[in-house]
Amino acid sequence: MNPSGFQLPEPLRPFEGLQAVLSGELRQLDELCDRYNEEKGAGRVLPNAAEALRVELTYHSNAIEGNTLSLRETQLVIEGRTPPGGKSMRELYEARNHDRALRDIENRAASGWTPILESDILRVHGMVLADIDPTWAGRFRDGRVLIAGTRFVPPGSQKFAQLIPALLAAANRTLVHPVLRATEIHYNLVAVHPFNDGNGRTSRLMMNDLLLRSGYPCAIIEVGERAEYLQALAQADSDRCEPIARFVANSLARTMQRILGD
Numbered sequence: 001m002n003p004s005g006f007q008l009p010e011p012l013r014p015f016e017g018l019q020a021v022l023s024g025e026l027r028q029l030d031e032l033c034d035r036y037n038e039e040k041g042a043g044r045v046l047p048n049a050a051e052a053l054r055v056e057l058t059y060h061s062n063a064i065e066g067n068t069l070s071l072r073e074t075q076l077v078i079e080g081r082t083p084p085g086g087k088s089m090r091e092l093y094e095a096r097n098h099d100r101a102l103r104d105i106e107n108r109a110a111s112g113w114t115p116i117l118e119s120d121i122l123r124v125h126g127m128v129l130a131d132i133d134p135t136w137a138g139r140f141r142d143g144r145v146l147i148a149g150t151r152f153v154p155p156g157s158q159k160f161a162q163l164i165p166a167l168l169a170a171a172n173r174t175l176v177h178p179v180l181r182a183t184e185i186h187y188n189l190v191a192v193h194p195f196n197d198g199n200g201r202t203s204r205l206m207m208n209d210l211l212l213r214s215g216y217p218c219a220i221i222e223v224g225e226r227a228e229y230l231q232a233l234a235q236a237d238s239d240r241c242e243p244i245a246r247f248v249a250n251s252l253a254r255t256m257q258r259i260l261g262d
Helices: 023-041 047-064 071-078 089-109 118-128 157-171 178-192 199-213 223-237 242-260
Strands: none
Touching: 023 178, 023 242, 047 071, 047 089, 047 199, 047 223, 047 242, 071 089, 089 118, 089 199, 118 157, 118 199, 157 178, 178 199, 178 223, 178 242, 223 242
């Protein structure tokens, strides 16, 4: 349900109707964000804490997609070292690429809020698949695709000319709470599934891109909650968006509480 009347073409979902439903959670997030920015501005968010969270985010996002690198092995790759154990080159590239993409969106968000563009999505995806699939890195697919483990069928590529501008317009409407818009762009990118590979990583990075541009830190979705996370995304397929919005809100709150030492 969307009581505000903001319309999006299928399979996109508008999340602004959840502002009243989640008002308590959003208020808590705003309070945590104010404290986070105060601590950061005073220099009390230590660089090694930020680096640790960056490694964790890369580890968890890749592990959700099946990457077998441990947290420590992910750190080694990010530091430019090769972990022992004969890991595949793809897994090593996935860790390196995600970290580079994350640092890139952090740098671009440092100047504050600017609208998210199609080129931003393609840039992030290009970094995610660098050296893994050079042909399709940073390019939308041109055919059909299926999502393993679900009956949901993403739209054909001929609909991208309508869907991509629509999801960007939704992501950039500033009267909607940024946490809801961040969740929305994540879900909508997953629903459109515009790439042959790397959709999940790119969608989570774009979620965090919007959060960073809005003054929040990144939300870490942990691999231990993968089943709940995927179930919440599947519920949004049926226009039940509250579970995934609550899930992201809780993930963000947990991340900020860790930074603040709560």
